[in-house]
Amino acid sequence: MTNKKKKAVVVTWGCTHNQKDSQIIESKLLKNDYQLISKDQIDNANLLVFNTCTVKTPTENKIIDTIDKTYSDDKEIYITGCLAETNYISLKKRYPKANIIGIDGSTKFENKNLLFNENIILPLFSNINSIEKPLLESNSWNPYIQIVQINEGCVNNCSFCATKFARGHLRSFSQDSIIQSIRSSNAKEIWLTSQDTGCWGFDNKTNLASLLEEINKIDRKLKIRVGMGNPNNFIKFLNDLVMQFQEDNVYKFLHLPLQSGSDRILKHMKRGYTVAEFYQITDIFKENFSNYTLATDIICGYPTETDSEFDETIAAIKRTKPSITNISKFWKRKNTPASKLKQIERTEINRRSKELALLCNEIQLDENKKWLGWKGEVIFTEMGIKGGIQSRNFAYKPIVVEDHDELLGKRGIVKIVESNATYFKGNLLEILDNS
16 A cells, blocks of 8 residues: 655745745655645645745735644644745744745755754855756646746845845856756746846856847747846946847847836935936837837835825836836835835825826726737747736737637737737737747
């Protein structure tokens, strides 16, 4: 009679970098003969891994609430990720039987003997010098999309950010290990991710444009999505970056956070750039790519932000017309400089956030209407959230077509027939060779 496999659940919050860490953990659990089950079945799990985030207070509250509901002395519980790194003492006090293993948690699941150590030491800013190979055997993740972490930490010291406490200063993964990771995968899309892709290589006297140049030499048909990069870093090699974005392999998708349209607020945030420099980057992309996608981030209600300074943010959004705007209400994070300032009333933050959200939705609807009737090549990589199969075109626009079982992983020709604020509907005109 064979023993039943133990069941494990990995619950993930936060960025794409965290998602990759969870892929690594899941793959190692599978290799150690665990059965992965969905978080909907969390009560049936023998082992729980909570991969946490520390960016926002509401997210932290959700994490604590989830762990509270599932914490039990008869389960093996591991808490990893940024919150585990920054709040080790409070988490250990709240969950004494849990293993708190910080941001480098994926390295603790190499074998069964390591899984059940009682006293796991918190890894403070561990020196990671290689990148994991793609883990396509994890059946809960998409085999057509490979997430590639290119660095840990960043070079900024933003006044509102607690992630820096967890991830530390920049440590870039080597170019060779990144190229090897991509070459070893058959994925159709490559997502380059980190806390800030814009500073990759600065610690080795190189930059992201150089990395993209080498990736573009790979003799395989693939698409590269460059993750968020801060303006103060992208601007240092802007012309070379634009040159690499001109390659067919690279999605014309730029995630460039603005955070505020006020230079005074940006200086107070310690962002390291001006609004004019943000415009310099978006303008050169617009000149070179008439139909590129701009994604940006805004913080509403940063302490000391005046009404007129918020109006400057509104003006910046109207000028640049982002296709995607991630709006965050300001929440003070423990031990950050911004947490010590006089806070703006929550009702006012909510008002500003609502005003900005309405504007951004209007802009997105208007901008997306310009794509009606577009016809061209796409790659199908995901199931649509509301049904159908989702594809992406050269500008990373999400276009959903009706279900076709044979489409995933293939390329095709579609025509956009309906536009919404966040996605498009298309008609499939032709299926292309899957090479």
